[in-house]
Amino acid sequence: MSINYLNPEFQIERNQDRCIECKVCERQCANQVHKYDDDYKKMVSDESLCVNCQRCITMCPTKALSVKKYPIEFRENANWTASVIRDIYKQAETGGILLTGMGNDLPYPIYWDKMLLNASQVTNPSIDPLREPMELKTFLGRKPETIKIIDGKLAEPLPPQLELEIPIMFSALSFGAISLNAGKALAMAAKELGTYCNTGEGGFHKDIRDYSKNTIVQVASGRFGVDIDYLDAGAAIEIKIGQGAKPGIGGHLPGEKVGEDVSQTRMIPIGSDAISPAPHHDIYSIEDLRQLIYSLKEATNYSKPVSVKIAAVHNTAAICSGIVRAGADIIAIDGYRGGTGATPKRIRDNVGIPIEFALAAVDQRLRAEGIRNQVSLVAGGSMRNSADIIKAIALGADAVNIASSALIAMGCHMCQKCYTGKCNWGIATQDPNLTKRLNPEIAARRMVNLVTAWSHEIKEMLGGMGINAIESLRGNKHMLRGIGLTDRELSILGILPAGE
Amino acid sequence: MLLREGETRIPSGCAIAGIVNKKGKAFSGEDIIKSIALMRERSNGLGGGFAAYGIYPEYKDHYALHMFYDDKKFKEETEIFLNENFDIEIGGKIPTEKVHTIVNAPIIWRYFVRVRKDKLVESEQNEDDYVANCVMKINSELTGAYVVSSGKNMGAFKAVGYPEEVGEFYKLDNYKGYAWTAHGRFPTNTPGWWGGAHPFTLLDWSIVHNGEISSYGANQRYLEMFGYKCTLQTDTEAITYIFDLLLRKHHLPLDVAITAMAAPFWSEIERMPDEKKELVKTIRAVYGSLLVNGPFSVILGSRNGIVALNDRLKLRSLVAATKGDFLYIASEESAIRRICKNPEKVWAPKGGEPVIGLLEGVEKI
Numbered sequence: 115m116s117i118n119y120l121n122p123e124f125q126i127e128r129n130q131d132r133c134i135e136c137k138v139c140e141r142q143c144a145n146q147v148h149k150y151d152d153d154y155k156k157m158v159s160d161e162s163l164c165v166n167c168q169r170c171i172t173m174c175p176t177k178a179l180s181v182k183k184y185p186i187e188f189r190e191n192a193n194w195t196a197s198v199i200r201d202i203y204k205q206a207e208t209g210g211i212l213l214t215g216m217g218n219d220l221p222y223p224i225y226w227d228k229m230l231l232n233a234s235q236v237t238n239p240s241i242d243p244l245r246e247p248m249e250l251k252t253f254l255g256r257k258p259e260t261i262k263i264i265d266g267k268l269a270e271p272l273p274p275q276l277e278l279e280i281p282i283m284f285s286a287l288s289f290g291a292i293s294l295n296a297g298k299a300l301a302m303a304a305k306e307l308g309t310y311c312n313t314g315e316g317g318f319h320k321d322i323r324d325y326s327k328n329t330i331v332q333v334a335s336g337r338f339g340v341d342i343d344y345l346d347a348g349a350a351i352e353i354k355i356g357q358g359a360k361p362g363i364g365g366h367l368p369g370e371k372v373g374e375d376v377s378q379t380r381m382i383p384i385g386s387d388a389i390s391p392a393p394h395h396d397i398y399s400i401e402d403l404r405q406l407i408y409s410l411k412e413a414t415n416y417s418k419p420v421s422v423k424i425a426a427v428h429n430t431a432a433i434c435s436g437i438v439r440a441g442a443d444i445i446a447i448d449g450y451r452g453g454t455g456a457t458p459k460r461i462r463d464n465v466g467i468p469i470e471f472a473l474a475a476v477d478q479r480l481r482a483e484g485i486r487n488q489v490s491l492v493a494g495g496s497m498r499n500s501a502d503i504i505k506a507i508a509l510g511a512d513a514v515n516i517a518s519s520a521l522i523a524m525g526c527h528m529c530q531k532c533y534t535g536k537c538n539w540g541i542a543t544q545d546p547n548l549t550k551r552l553n554p555e556i557a558a559r560r561m562v563n564l565v566t567a568w569s570h571e572i573k574e575m576l577g578g579m580g581i582n583a584i585e586s587l588r589g590n591k592h593m594l595r596g597i598g599l600t601d602r603e604l605s606i607l608g609i610l611p612a613g614e
Numbered sequence: 615m616l617l618r619e620g621e622t623r624i625p626s627g628c629a630i631a632g633i634v635n636k637k638g639k640a641f642s643g644e645d646i647i648k649s650i651a652l653m654r655e656r657s658n659g660l661g662g663g664f665a666a667y668g669i670y671p672e673y674k675d676h677y678a679l680h681m682f683y684d685d686k687k688f689k690e691e692t693e694i695f696l697n698e699n700f701d702i703e704i705g706g707k708i709p710t711e712k713v714h715t716i717v718n719a720p721i722i723w724r725y726f727v728r729v730r731k732d733k734l735v736e737s738e739q740n741e742d743d744y745v746a747n748c749v750m751k752i753n754s755e756l757t758g759a760y761v762v763s764s765g766k767n768m769g770a771f772k773a774v775g776y777p778e779e780v781g782e783f784y785k786l787d788n789y790k791g792y793a794w795t796a797h798g799r800f801p802t803n804t805p806g807w808w809g810g811a812h813p814f815t816l817l818d819w820s821i822v823h824n825g826e827i828s829s830y831g832a833n834q835r836y837l838e839m840f841g842y843k844c845t846l847q848t849d850t851e852a853i854t855y856i857f858d859l860l861l862r863k864h865h866l867p868l869d870v871a872i873t874a875m876a877a878p879f880w881s882e883i884e885r886m887p888d889e890k891k892e893l894v895k896t897i898r899a900v901y902g903s904l905l906v907n908g909p910f911s912v913i914l915g916s917r918n919g920i921v922a923l924n925d926r927l928k929l930r931s932l933v934a935a936t937k938g939d940f941l942y943i944a945s946e947e948s949a950i951r952r953i954c955k956n957p958e959k960v961w962a963p964k965g966g967e968p969v970i971g972l973l974e975g976v977e978k979i
Contacts (some may be wrong), residue, residue, distance in 0.1 A: 124924065165789045190920035238826035238908050241930055246927060247879045253899040260864040261900050267889065272896045477753075487900075580909075582927065583877070585902030590831030594624070 119203040125184045132178035136431055139179060143534040143547055167529040169538035188409070215360055215532030215542070216449040217496050217518060218535075225470035226502045230612055232593045234580040236422035241582050243573035248322025249583040250569060252281040252513050254350075254490040255419040256443040262405075273443070275408055276330075276350055278513055279308030282503060285446070285494050285515030286332050286354065286423070288314025290367045290376050291455030291532070292521075293549035294321065295562055295568050296541045299524060300558035300588040301325035306562050313364070315354060315390060317379035318344050327348055328423065333410065335364055336390035340378035342413060350444065351410050352404070352421040355394070358452025361425030361466045365390040365456070365574035370543050384409045406534075408447035411441070419443035426450060426472030426495070427465075431479035438480060445489055446498050446515060447472050451603065453518040456533030457543055470509065471494050474607045477510025477589055486589075500571035509607065510589040516565075524557040525566040576591035623847045627706070628812075629656035629777075629798040631944040632913040633953075636972040639939065643786030643794060650796035651778035652952045653945055656824075657798030661811035662780040663772025665820035665915050666791035670767045676703055676726035677745055677817075682739050682764035682767050682808050685722040688758030692967040695756065698749050705896035709769075713783045720760075720808055724769070742817055742862065746839075748868045749816060754845045760809040765818035768919065772797075772811035780811075792846035792973070797822035797913045807966045814850040816858055818916045823850040824945060825910030825930050836903035849910065856904050857914055861979065868921065868970070868979050874901035876926045913943055916979050919972035926967035928965030935960040941971035 126147065139148040145163045148154070148170060164485055173180045175219045188196050201212055234240040242249070255275035262269040284300050297311075297319060299426075302437030304311040305328045312330040317339020322329070331348030345351055356362065367388035377384040377588070397403050407420050412445065421444035422437050434445050441581055449469025454462070473493045480486040503514050522528065525539040533544035540552030576584065579593055587593060595612040596604045604611055631649045635641060646664060670678055679696070683689040696702060705725040729744050737744055749761045763770035768791075771784040777798040781787075781838045797812040813820040827833070827849045834844045834852055840863070842855040851873075860871040874897050878886075883894050898905070909929030914921045922943045924932050935942045935957035942950040947960060963969050972979060 128817050160874075234828065234908075238828060243925070247881060249880055257900045261867070261870075261896055263870055263893075264866060266867065266869075268893045268896055271892075272899055275899060393661065481835055481839050486839060487836075487903075581907045582828075583902075583907060585898075585906055586829030586832050586905050588832055588908035589835050590829060591835075592831035593828075 118207070120162070120200060120207075121186050122164065122184045124161060124164045124166045124180045126159040126161050126164055126481065127182065128157060128159065129178045129180075130156070130518070132176040134176055134178075134580050136175060138173050138175065138304035142169050142173045142538060144305070144475040144538050144545065146542075162261060163530045165531045166527075167531070167538050168527045183378035197428070206352060213456055213533045214462060215454065215456055215530045217453040220319055222468070224601075225503055225607070226498070227594055228283065228598050229470075229505050229594050229607070229609065230597055231501070231504065231508070231575060231579065232595070233578040234599075237325060238580045240580055241577040243570075243577045246577070246582060248570065248573040248577060250280045252278040252493065252584060253443050254278065254512055256489060257487045259487060274416070276310060276419060276513045278443075280565065281507060281511075281512055281513040282307075282565055282568065283309050283492065284311040284520055285448070285452075285517040286312040286330075286357075287517055287521075288316030288332075288455075289379055290316040290320050290371060290544070293544060293552060294319055294375065294541055294552045295549050296521075296524060296557065297556040298322055299552070299561065301329060302554060303520075304328040304556065304566070307565050309565075312352060313348070316376070317381065318347060318376070319379045323347055333424075334390055335392070335394045335405075336388060338382065338390075342380070345410065345414050348418065350421055351414065352412070352423050352446065352451065353394075353406060353442075354423045354538075355397070355403075355456060355517040356425035356427075357423065357467070358425045358448035358450050359454035359462050361427050361450075362392060363458070363461060364392040368557035373544060374543065392510060394584050396492075400436040400440055407441045415502055421446055421492070423448060425452075426467045426469055428467060430467070430472045431475040431546055435479055435483055435485070436475045438485050445474060445476070446492040446493060448515070449493070451493035453521070454532075457458060469493050469506070471606055473506060473511055474509045476609055481589075500568035500575070503568065503574050504572050504587070505594060507584065507587050508577045508590055508593045512588060518541065519564065520561050523560045524552065525560075572574040617638055618901030620844070622650060623830070627656065627800040627905075628822075628950070629653035630796065630824050630913055630943045631820040631912060631922045631949055632795040632822070632915065632922065632942070632971075633794070634941050635939050636919070636941065636974050637939045638668070638792045640790035641791050643650050643781060643791070646794040647778050647781035648783075648798045649944060649949045649953050650798055650921070651776075652949045653798060653955070654776060654778070656945060657776055658800045660774060660801050661772070661797070661799030662775055663770060663797050663811045663813050663822075664769045664777070664784070664786060665675050665737040665763070665768065665813040665815060665822070666786070667768045667793040667915060667917055669769055669789045673703065675727040676728055676769040677766055678769050678785035679724045679725040679727055679764055680708065680771070681721075681725070682762055683723065683841050685721070685760035689721055689723065689758065691758040692756055695748075695752065696725065696727065699730060699733055699744075700725075700779040701729050701730055706846070709785055710783050711785050713775070713780050714785045714890055715785065716773055716916060718808075719773070736932075744801075746858070750843050750845075753928055754843045755949060761974050762809070763815040763817070763819060765820075766821070767840050767845040767915060767919070768818060768915075769889060770815045770820055772805070772813065772877065773808055773902045774811060775786075793915055793920055795820060795822045795913045795920060798904060805896070807962050810846065810848070812850050816854050817843065817862075819854050819857055820865065820911050821850050821854045821857070822910040822913040823853055823910060825849060825925065827852070827910055828908030829906055832903050834905065855910055856906070860901075860904070870897060872923060872968050873897045874904045875906045875921060877905050878966065911945065914979065915971070918976040918979050919970070920965065921971070921979055922969040924963060924965045924967070931962075933960065933962050934969045941969070951963065
């Protein structure tokens, strides 16, 4: 073995005056950073193992701990940065692909922050949501071009729709990647909020099937857990083609994570690797997608909408046009900042495009082709707050998907180590000692609080614009102005610069 | 340089008024001028206009095209286009009278036309669609020419000025119609382009409108999917097209169109009987992009009568009154009492509740 060139990323400072040697930090850290040294009679830390998840800091009863960036600096170099050098050390040591978790963390421009919203002044009144109704109800699904009325009565029923009390859903998080408690919390929150969560590709655990009315079931390339009961259970079915954090590649849940529960839910043998192929091996082209969409519709008797989820890539607008024509009722587009439990770092950081551009381009393309009403657009990856969401709707989304923010609400601290299975917050792990740390009721309450708070903010901003129903904002680009954007960026987004 | 209507969005406040005789009896434009004149404070001299129905009985089967031309060149160019598409029965200047406050008049022309049969067959469209497409083509492609109105047995008369001056300019007391609407405009900035005055019209539809709709972008982009070109970027234009799409193209009953545009709140829908609930829910789900949000009061005119409507929160004033065969509508009650001393019934319609004044024997607008 050569010397390990990787110095620690983080430095742990323990205030010895405060430390009472209670060993909480030792018990709380799944990465085994802290331990009590019997010889020295005090707590010591192996900083090289620390991922800065802040579990120990939060749990320490005397607030004796703090974590900082390790004060080591490579010789300044704008090209060979610390992160570049460290990645090379890691790969020189292991010969492997670099893995990471959660979404792209590089300082690419965030276009949400380059758009500003409108408000009413004088010529029309703003509306106070505390005094007037403010409506966020949203329907997802295919809308006919017109409705048929005979003798004052509806002659043809509306195609199946998802009815959302708020235009916010929880995006796909699979059991296996997240714990059952986290999945339960999402289902409970979705039910209370009048919206939907999504099984992801990990099957639908029997313990949360009571929440099926608020659950979208996913059919991904591995087809884990898919049978007719699964399809019948979901409020809608989502065909997962790709996700923003890893466009173009499949997934791999290592065999050691496939215990009894995961095995049953995914319908695979205990201890076997769960491999999702990069493509669906029955979808090599758009006409194949059409066959799968209609197979699923046939299987479920045309009783529920079928969604197709794709990662935002260069040609998204044309792809989405094809997806609409293939018969999808909903398209979920996931931007390159979307999160994940595990992804190759180079792919996460370099593949895909921002959701802001993808969404604007798709919406515009579908309108130009006169087929926008045939499909609902759901935007995700990443929605950090209510302002991002309201801008997404003004850019053309019917609703948004959130996941990273929901996990943060549960307790995620964005350490990006989900793929290790050692999530100290009990979210991205199957270790029973860790999963029991997450109380589903409390986690659900926190997510409900978050989304409720965002709904209030959305209502305030809508009212400020003189709008009292969310559908009047959908694709209403007059309500957006760009700041610090080039002409070309403005034209892709379809908005005017501030001041014009 | 100030951008003219269509190059930028210009919010306006306004006064509106409308009168219909349900028996279809024609009366002169004098009353509607008096009524709108009383609300002078609600306009600022930067736009006024009228729509009149039943004024051309001798040409009632011809489309009456009222035109503005910036100069002779555009007139010649447009007439070539008109000749290619229509048989022009007669054309001529619309009579006007010198009014010292009305300046910079364009060339104001009028044609009574029928669509050329060969063109119609070739296009595989119905006559109304064909005319509507020609109107949109002129307005969006032939700069310097503007179609003021294009319906049968009706016409719009508008200009930059106060409405009563516009009425005098066009000598509207000489015309007799069974339904009139009027508009006085208070735009917040405009170089005063005549085409930007209201009413806005398409075929038989005319709209006078007071308000600034906050859903404009959503409405406009949905309409564009159905081939409408919102060249003026005004609310009035968008509202006209919404009515046209729902009533003429999608053949929906008026109450369904009204439900789409000024939808009941979900809390109210929840309390409806099941069948009605299902219908209204479907209308909102399918036509959500046509909900007209923000303040508006609007009078829709057609050959069959007039319909007035407020936004669902009633953020703009609107008053209605009846006497005998007459229905009166105005932004202010005083404007009605100015021409009808003792109305039988006066009321302020609720938000989203239409006032319908159809001619007798007619079932839909």
